[in-house]
Amino acid sequence: MRQNLLRADNKLLNYPIREVVTIGKQLEKLGNFKMIWENIGDPVTAGEAVPEWIKTIVRENAITDQAFAYTDTRGYLPTRQYVLDNFSNEKVCTVDDILFFNGLGEAINKVINNLPREARILVPSPTYPSHATAEAMHAGCSFISYQLDPENNWEPDLEEIENKVKYNDHVVAILVINPNNPTGSVFKRETLESIVKIAKEHDCFLIFDEIYHSMVFDGVDNTLLHEIIDDVPGISMKGISKDVPWPGSRCGWIEVYNAEKDREFQNFIKMILLAKMLEVCSTTLPQMILPYIYEAPEFEPYLKSRIAKYQRRAEQAVTQLNQLSNVRVSMPGGVFYLVVELLDLPRSSLIAKTKSIRLFIDNLLGNNTDSANSLADKKQERANADFQFCYELMGSEGICVVPLSGFGSNLHGFRMTLLQEDDVVFSQTLDAISRGIEHYYA
C-alpha cells in the first residue's frame, strides 16, 4: 500500500476477553473435548429456551409493512413513548430525548466518540471492556478509572471518584454500570446519590449503563438514575438484550436527562444525533415489537423465574467457593455473573488433559525456554497471572471463564456466568472450578 494504513493508536483497540474464546476453541480441538462455556452473557446460547409466547409476538408483529421500512433516526416514535412511560421519567426526559441504537455497543461508541478528544469519562474498574476500550480509543491513551471495592461488596470507591473528578480537569462524565457487570453488584441508593452529588458539585454529567435494570434479585432494591438525578445532565443506557432476552436484536437506547440544563451538553447530544443520522436509523423490527413483549402477561412471571434461578445459582456458588482459601466472592444483588477473586494468585499449573494441550499452553506462556523458536520469544509481555489460571482451567477441567484482569482490573480472578440451565451440570462445573483452584494453589 502506498501509505501506512495502521492507526497510531491501534494498540489501544483490544478485547482481551475474546482472546480466551479463541484459545478455548483451539484447546477443544487439541484435546477433542467439549468446553463448558461459562464466559459469555448470552442466555440463549447458554441454553435458556426462548419462550413460545415471545416468538409468537415476533411472528405476529413482523407482518406490518412498517416493520420493513426505515424508522425515525431517533427511533420508532410509539416505542420511544412506551419507553418514556415505562422505563424513564417525564420530569427529566421527553420523547425526543430517547434515542435508539443498534445495541448498547453502538450507543457507547457514539456517545464517547462524539466528545472532544480531551474530554474524559471516568469508568469503573473492573468494567465492561466496551466502555473502557472506547474511552481509550477516543482519548488516544489508556482509559481512566475508579475502583469497585471487593471488600465492600464491589461498591464504587466514592472518595476516589470525588478526587479523580476534582483533581482532573479532563473528566467531564462519570460512568456507572448498575446493576453491575461483571460483579453482579446492585449499588446502594446512597452510593448513587453521592455520585450524583459529585457530578453536580463539579459540573460533570453522568452516564449510567442500566442494561440490567430489571435483573435484580428478590429482596434487593435497585435505584434508577432518573429517580435521583435531580437537575444534573445525564444519560441512561438500556436495552432488551438481557431481560427479554434478545441479545441478537441489537436493540438498545439512551435516555437523555436534563438536556436543556446545560448548553454544552445539549450541543454534544446534537452531535450524537447527527452522527446517528448519517447511518439513517436503527433496526426497526425489534423496536416495534418491544412494547408487545413487555406488555405481555407472560413477561413478568417469566422474568421472575429466570431471576430466581440466577439467585439460586449465585447462592450455591458463593457458598461453595467461599469455603476455599485464597478465594473471595460477594453475593451479587442481581445480573447473572459472579466475580471470583483469587488472592495472592501464584504462577502455577494444572494437569492438562493431553500432552498436546500442555505443550500448547506452555508455548502460550513462554515456559518452554529450551525451544529456540518459542512463540514466546516474539511476545513482548507476559500474560497476566489470571489469564494463566484461566488457560490452565480450560486445559485441565474444560471450563472457560474470563480473567478478571481482562475487565480492566488490576485484581486477579475470573468472571463466570450463572446462566447454566441444568442443575447437575452447574454443580459439576462448580466442583470442577473448586478443584482447579485448589490444585492451582497447592
Place this chain on the structure above:
Amino acid sequence: MRQNLLRADNKLLNYPIREVVTIGKQLEKLGNFKMIWENIGDPVTAGEAVPEWIKTIVRENAITDQAFAYTDTRGYLPTRQYVLDNFSNEKVCTVDDILFFNGLGEAINKVINNLPREARILVPSPTYPSHATAEAMHAGCSFISYQLDPENNWEPDLEEIENKVKYNDHVVAILVINPNNPTGSVFKRETLESIVKIAKEHDCFLIFDEIYHSMVFDGVDNTLLHEIIDDVPGISMKGISKDVPWPGSRCGWIEVYNAEKDREFQNFIKMILLAKMLEVCSTTLPQMILPYIYEAPEFEPYLKSRIAKYQRRAEQAVTQLNQLSNVRVSMPGGVFYLVVELLDLPRSSLIAKTKSIRLFIDNLLGNNTDSANSLADKKQERANADFQFCYELMGSEGICVVPLSGFGSNLHGFRMTLLQEDDVVFSQTLDAISRGIEHYYA
C-alpha cells in the same frame, strides 16, 4: 459543563438532505396540505407493499432460538457462506472476509474511521452524503472528490481520478458507487476496469458501494467489483435494504477482496474487525432470514417487476423533463433515482400556496430585509441556489425533492425518486415539477 464538549470539527458533521425534510414538514403545517415526498429512497415508505411471501418467510424463521441470540462478530456463518456463493467470488474472497454490519451506514463509518487520519478516500461528486461526511469527519477537513460527468451519462471522470491519485499521496482508496446513487447511472465495464487499473498502478485499494447491484434495468449490464478486481485489495459493500427491500433491517455487509495481498491492508481489516467486536455483533434475525428470501421462487419475478416499474417511470420522466429548456437529464441504467440538472439556475421564486408559506420561505432565504429580527441576520451563509428552488417547489407545488448540491456537488439540480406506486400520481408529480421549473426560470 466544566469543559468544552463540542468537537472542533463539528461543522463537518452535517446532513443537508435531511434539512429539507424538516422544512417540508413545517410547510405542510403552515399550508395545511400533504407533501408528495419524492426525496427518500425507502420503497416501503413510498407505498410499495411488502409482499406476503416475504412476511411469511420472516414469520417462519423468527421461530428459532438462535435468531434471538448473539451471532459471530463477523456475522452468521451460513449466511456468510451464502453470500460468498451467491454474491461474491471465491477467487478473491473467503467466508471470513465477509463481515456483516448494522446497515451500510455503519459499514461506511467503521471502514473510514479505522484509517489513520491522513489516509484519504477519493469519493465521487455527486455522492451519497454518508460517505462524504464520514470521510470529512475522519480527515478533519473537507472530503476530496472526483466528478461524475453529467455530459457523459454521469460516468466518472477517469482523468481526474488518475490525477488525484497520482498527485495526492494522501489518497489510499477510490470509492465507487455502482449502480450509482444519486444519478442512477450504471457504469461501463471499461470505466470500472480503468479504475481498477489506476488503483493497481498507484498501490491503492478500492471501495465499491454496490448496494444497488441487482437494481439494473432491462438491457443494461452491470459489472461487479469481484469480476474485475484482479489482485488489487478491495472492499465491496452490499445489503438487503434496496432489493429485498428491507431498509429497516439495517443489514449490510462488506466483502473484503485480496486481503492477503497487502500486509498494510490486512492490518487495516483487522482493525475494523476489532472495532466491530467491541459492539459484539450485528442484528441476527435479518442475517438468518436473508438466504430464505433470495432463494424464494417469488424473489426473482418480484424484483423484475419492481425494476420494470422504475424503468417505465424513468423513461417517462426523462422524456418529459428533457423537453424543458435549462434542464438536463440522462436516462439512468438502474436504481430508482433520477437526477435533474438545472442549468444556469437563477435566484427566483414561485407562487406560494399561502401567505404564511411565502413569509416562511422569505425568512429562510433572508429576503425580508426590512425585518430587524430576520432569521437571516443570524445566518452566515446563503442557501445554495438549488436549495432555494426546492424550497419554492415545496411551497408552491407541494413536492419534496433533494437539492443536488446536498450530495456534495457543485452542480445545481435535484434528485427525485422513481418509487411512486400510482401511475396517475406520478404523472401529476411530473407535471407539477415541470410547471415549477418553467415558472421558476420565467
Place this chain on the structure above:
Amino acid sequence: MRQNLLRADNKLLNYPIREVVTIGKQLEKLGNFKMIWENIGDPVTAGEAVPEWIKTIVRENAITDQAFAYTDTRGYLPTRQYVLDNFSNEKVCTVDDILFFNGLGEAINKVINNLPREARILVPSPTYPSHATAEAMHAGCSFISYQLDPENNWEPDLEEIENKVKYNDHVVAILVINPNNPTGSVFKRETLESIVKIAKEHDCFLIFDEIYHSMVFDGVDNTLLHEIIDDVPGISMKGISKDVPWPGSRCGWIEVYNAEKDREFQNFIKMILLAKMLEVCSTTLPQMILPYIYEAPEFEPYLKSRIAKYQRRAEQAVTQLNQLSNVRVSMPGGVFYLVVELLDLPRSSLIAKTKSIRLFIDNLLGNNTDSANSLADKKQERANADFQFCYELMGSEGICVVPLSGFGSNLHGFRMTLLQEDDVVFSQTLDAISRGIEHYYA
C-alpha cells in the same frame, strides 16, 4: 485561500500581559503623557546601565572566528563544561545533558511540544504565561495548575499537587518556578523536597524553571533542584537574561538530570535534541562569552548591589502597600517582582487624565451602553476585574502594571517590578499606586 489556515486551537494561543502594553501605548498618545512602565522584567530597559566591564568582555571575545560559526547542537562545549562545574551537579548530570537554547522561551516550547499530546505538565498558578500557554497549546485544551498560596507566602499548595498528580493519570511532570515569577517567593527547602518526593512516588519527572536562581535576597536560602533531586528524572532551566543581565542574548539552557534512570524519559530527551538539531544550534556568541562574565571579579559585587537594591525596593513597597486596606503583599525572597493582591476587588473607576482617555477606557470596558456601535457589543467576554483596575491606573496615574489574572490566576491584583533605578521616581510610583488603590476602592 483554498483551505482554512487557522488552527482549531488558535484561541489557546494568547498572551494577555502584552495586551496591557498595547493599551498603555494608546493611552500615552491620547493623554500626551509618559507612562511609567512597571510591567516588564527587563533591567536594561528599566534603566539599569550595562556595566562597562561586561561590554568590554563582549568586545574582547567577539574577535574569534569561532564566535561567528555554528556551534554544537547541544551548545558550545567549553561553556557546557563551565555550566556543569558551576551551576549543575556531576552526580546527576553530564556535559551532554546540558542543552543550550535561544532563550528559555524556546526551551519551554521544545520541552513541552515534544511530549505526546496527552502527557500533561502541572504548572503553578499564578505562573509565567509562556509555560501555561505552551502547555495549553500542546494539549489542545486549558492548562492544568496548582495554586501558590498568598496566605502562606506564595508557597505551593503541596496537597493540591499531590492530589492532582495522584488522581490525574495525564500528569507526567510538575513544573516549579523557583525563585518565583511573578510572586518573588523563594520556596522553602522542605517544600521543594516534598515536591521531589511526590514526583518520585508517582513516577513523574520534574521541571524547575530556575532562571532567577541567583537573584536571592540577603538572608534567604535558595535550594536548587540538583541538590535534592535524588534519582528522579528532571530538567532545570536557567539562563543569563536576568542575573548578567542580558535578556537580548536569548541564551538559556536546560540541565537534564538522571536521564539514564528512565527509558521513557531518555527517549523524550532524545526527541528534544533531534528537534533542536533541525534548527542546527543556538546563538554562538553569548554562549562563548558566558564564562568570562561569570568569572569576572566584578560580577559578584555587581550582582550583590543589584539584589540589595531590589530588596530595598521590596521592603519599601511591602511596608507602604500593606498599610492599605484590601491589599495583601508578602515580602519576596528574591527576583525583582512584587505581586500586590487586591481583595474583594470591585468594578470601579478612577479620574482619567483626559476625557478622551475616559471615553477610550469606557469603550474598552463596554460601559457606554448608550452607544449603538460600542466596541463592547462585539466583545464576547468582559475583562477581568483586575484588568479593569490596571486600565484605570494607567489612565489616571500613568503607571503600567500587569493584572494578576493575566498570569493564569483566579486571584485579583497586579505584578509590578522592583527595577526602578531612581529612588525618587520609585517613591512617587508607590505613592501613585497607593492613591490609585485607595480611590478605586473608595
Place this chain on the structure above:
Amino acid sequence: MRQNLLRADNKLLNYPIREVVTIGKQLEKLGNFKMIWENIGDPVTAGEAVPEWIKTIVRENAITDQAFAYTDTRGYLPTRQYVLDNFSNEKVCTVDDILFFNGLGEAINKVINNLPREARILVPSPTYPSHATAEAMHAGCSFISYQLDPENNWEPDLEEIENKVKYNDHVVAILVINPNNPTGSVFKRETLESIVKIAKEHDCFLIFDEIYHSMVFDGVDNTLLHEIIDDVPGISMKGISKDVPWPGSRCGWIEVYNAEKDREFQNFIKMILLAKMLEVCSTTLPQMILPYIYEAPEFEPYLKSRIAKYQRRAEQAVTQLNQLSNVRVSMPGGVFYLVVELLDLPRSSLIAKTKSIRLFIDNLLGNNTDSANSLADKKQERANADFQFCYELMGSEGICVVPLSGFGSNLHGFRMTLLQEDDVVFSQTLDAISRGIEHYYA
C-alpha cells in the same frame, strides 16, 4: 515513567545528514586520521577567516545598552526598516511584515507548525532537510514534494507542481529554495514566474527560502520573490548566516508579502507572531549590527571575492567530475554546494584505511552475516545505496560528503561544498573523490 512519553510520530523526526557526521567521527578515531569535512555549509568552520572589519563592527556596536536588552517581538525596528529598504519591496511589504527569528530553522518551524495539520506545503526534492522534516512532523505523515530535474539543470518540474497543487486539496503553499540548496541552481525568472502563476490560479501562498539570495555567480541573474509576486500572498526567508557569513548569529527573518490580500493568510501570520511573542523576541545583538555590516564599504568586494572563489571551485569540480562515467553534475549558478549524481549506483566497496574501519562499515551495512550479534540484526531497513558509498568514501579516502538521498531525494549521489580555502587541498579532494567513484564502480 507513569505514562508514555514518546510521540506517536517520533519516526518522522530525523536528520539523516547528521548521522554521517557521527559515523565520520567514529571512523576518524578508528583509523587515526583527519577527515576532510566537505559536508557542512559553514564558511567559518571551513576555514574562511572572518575579516577584521566585521569583527570591528561587532566590537564597536556591542557597546550600547540596547544591544543587551529585549527587542520588539517582530525584531529591532531600525533593522526591519533597513531590511525593507534594502532587501524587500515596499509595494508588497511593510516594516511590520518583517519578523526576525533565531535563524531560519526557527522561522521554518514557526511558519510550518502554525498551520492546521491538514494544510500541506509542497517542498522540493532534493531539499534542505529542515523544511521536509518540519513539514512531515506538522502533518503527521511523510512530506510531499516536487522534483528538481537533474537533466534540466535542477530546475523545478513545473508540470508536477501544477498537478500536485491542482489535484491535492491539502496543498496550501509551494516552497521554493532559490538559489538552491543543495543543488546550487539559480532558477530562471520564467520558472519562478510560472510558480507564482500556479499559486495565484489555485489560491495558494508561496514560501521562498532566499537565504542564498546574494550568493550568485558572475553572469547569473537571480530573481527575488518580491519582484514577481504580484498580489499573491507569500513569505520570503532570508538571513545573515551565508553572505556575511555569520551562521552562529542565528539571525534570520521572514518578509511577509501581500498579507492584507487574504484574510486566512493574515490570520495565519497573526498566529506566527503570537507564537513568537511567547518566546519574547529574537537575539538582539546581531539584529542591531546587521545594517552596519551590509553598509560597510568592505562588504561588497569581500562578498564578490568569496563568490568568485566558489565559482572557480565549481568550474574545476564540474569539469573534472563530468569526465567520469556514471556521474552527472550541472554547473551551479551560485551558493557554495555541488550535487554529484551517481547513476546506476551499485552496492560496492572501497579499500578501507584499516581493518577496524572495514569491520565497522561492514557491521553498519549488515554485511558480516556470520556474526550472531551484528548490529544489522537489529536494523529494520538497509541503508540507501548512496549512504553506503559515502561510508566507503570516508573509510577509504577520508572525505566526508552528504548522500543525496539524505536530502529527501530518490536519486543517488552526494552533496559536497565549494568552501575549501586551500587550492591544493581542494584539488587533492577532487582527485580523491574521483578515485573513490572510479574504484567503487569498477
